Amino acid sequence: MMPAALETDAERLREAMAKALAEDGVLTDPGWRAAVETVPRHRFVPGFYLPAHGLDGQGLTVWEPVTAELDYGRWLAAAYSDTTLITQFDGDEPDWKNPQVRHGGAPTSSSTLPSLVVRMWADADVQEGHTVLEIGTGTGYSTALACERLGSADVTSIEVDPHRLEQAASALYGCGYSPTLAVADGLYGYWPEASFDRIVAACSFRAVPPALLAQARPGGKILLTLSGWLYGYARVLLTVNGDGTAEGQLLGGTVSFMSARTHAAPAFGNPAHWAAGLPETGRTARHSPERITAGTEEAFHLRFLAQCAVPDAQMTTVGEVAHLVDVVTGSAATLTPVEDRWEVRESGPVRLWERIERVLSAYDEADQPGPETFTLHVHGGGQHLRHPHLPGLTLPRP
Template sequence: MTVPADLEIDAFRLREAMVKALAEDGVLADPGWRAAVETVPRHRFVPGFYLPADERDGQGLTVWEPVTAEVDYGRWLAAAYSDTTLITQFDGDEPDWKQAAVRHGGAPTSSSTLPSLVVRMWADADVREGHTVLEIGTGTGYSTALACERLGSADVTSIEVDPHRLKQAASALYACGFTPTLAVADGLYGYWPEAKFDRIVAACSFRGVPLALLAQTRPGGKILLTLSGWLYGYARVLLTVNGDGTAEGQLMGGTVSFMSARTHAAPMFGNPAHWAAGLPETGRAARHSPERITAATEEAFHLLFLAQCAVPDAQMTTVGDVVHLVDVMTGSAATLTPREGRWEVSEGGPVKLWERIEAVLSAYDEAGRPGPQTFTLHVYDGGQHLRHPQLPGLPLPRP
């Protein structure tokens, strides 16, 4: 299929409609960010992406269909100007969009984040004119372009761990007239050549706060991060960096999640049945249901992150009706099995994984079920601790 000659006209109309919808949702209250979204052509940054098919395959895997202007012009352009995250890469494999094939399953490793969240991230970090900014995770470059439009390219540095992704983003940025500082680099270490920064914003998640980022932020500057871990619990935090190299900030509400920094991705743990085989045949009644941290609710989203702080090296998977917890660092494991209206726990190894999670859940209930904004993260040379006035401190793993 040939791309229509009036592509830019079609894109302009769809962009106008997207801006109107985002404004009605209260996303574009800041006129500076509204002007940026009105100006930056998102379609230039997503020449191809994957959208899920309506039905899964015979093995229950999501079928991902490649979408480009040549394959389906209307679907491609409409999706580019929808408030949707567009997956651009799976398992670190850079697709050839001229010959892209349907995929079955896979782990997303790069995307163009939905525009409302991109704007929210920049706004939540209190990014304003005159600030120098480091963005971790260039991705497609769309978020970078919005920052350049608002601040000017000279004040924007963006780093990306994947050289193929950065090459594509750089081409799109330069074609649109944006010239930020770009580099292939691991966000865990920031980017010293352009430090120090007024703001650091990460479009990936970390198990803990990388200390290099504190050292690269001016006193009084801010770092907006998404924290995650091997249980896939998430929390966002806006840290203010102090003059002594420490930082602190409150957790933020909502259910935002980002892909993990590649160096913080969870390790493989093998067959859950092998881990379960070494556990006692009979267990005890669980004090809390695993549904408290797996339900599709905002509270469960918050609780999963707190549980993850209690067992930072644990991973969780469900096979049939049985929930498995596996800790590859200590060799500990646990299963939760439904038994006639209750859950039975069987645990083995040096760390009683579910027992630790139960302790956090019980303390949370006793404290009146406090929300994320009541927790403060403190980062200092001796470690990182999440604190609440009525709860014991929860340490984060060192990144």
């Protein structure tokens, strides 16, 4: 049973969260601040997972379930913190009546941290009177903010997971919101409600889905995150032209979203099996793999550029050796530290690390330009990332 003071406690924490976000410069728009102060996030996250301190004996993250019944104070405080709350792993819905500690796993649904939710709506330039398609309902919290700001009649939200949508719908309707909801794959948008003034995706795609261009009004805008199998990310705000084309600049920052399930990376097997087919000797690498793996904002940006050069590649590290694997062409590469250098060995029709090196060298020669200097052009012939001082990079066919 919930404490009698729940709604009072929640209101106090909600106001504190809105105040903190405003002080951080996130809630500059009075309309979005009012929405954050109004929407009860705790109603959308009755159960979630938080990481425990430290890893288990196998090096896996330990995820602890959090509900009001298990720990009321921790649950409510987390609900009104600027934190992403994981609600599902590996597509399996937890039994929140008897939740268990998890070891490892890939998050497949969450309630995105409120600052990012508001930032997405603001970056998409969503205004009163706009009709909006949200891709990825998730828990429904972001949908509720849009309904509070725009009115439910102008909001459509789709979710690929039926159970997730059922839970979100229950919470939304329980709070008095009635947007159009549907179980649908975001790759194809939602034709019955098109056309939209704004399309905002809370998942990432390898390339811009053509259906989204067709469902946006001329002059409409699409905000989405591009990602891929190297887990490089970039956000782009596209303006749709009347001729079926679109273009827009990449946005700054280090934002990542879970991949649309149809765009998730395939399993590639045992890295040792791939390495067994490489030549015995290699060459000295011109660039270290740390250029794209370091925990820095520049590496985050470079990983996306590298991914555009080898869109079908995946990367994993075993010990000190970095492995690149391409399941589409059968190409592979390893980078091994040898004294003060890295040795690269490659095989297959695509020289994976060589292609990445070309991008890294061009990036350095162009004075290391940031994301905001790149423009994505989407047209019938493909999707191209362009920069005045870098060779063109191509996204995979959608």
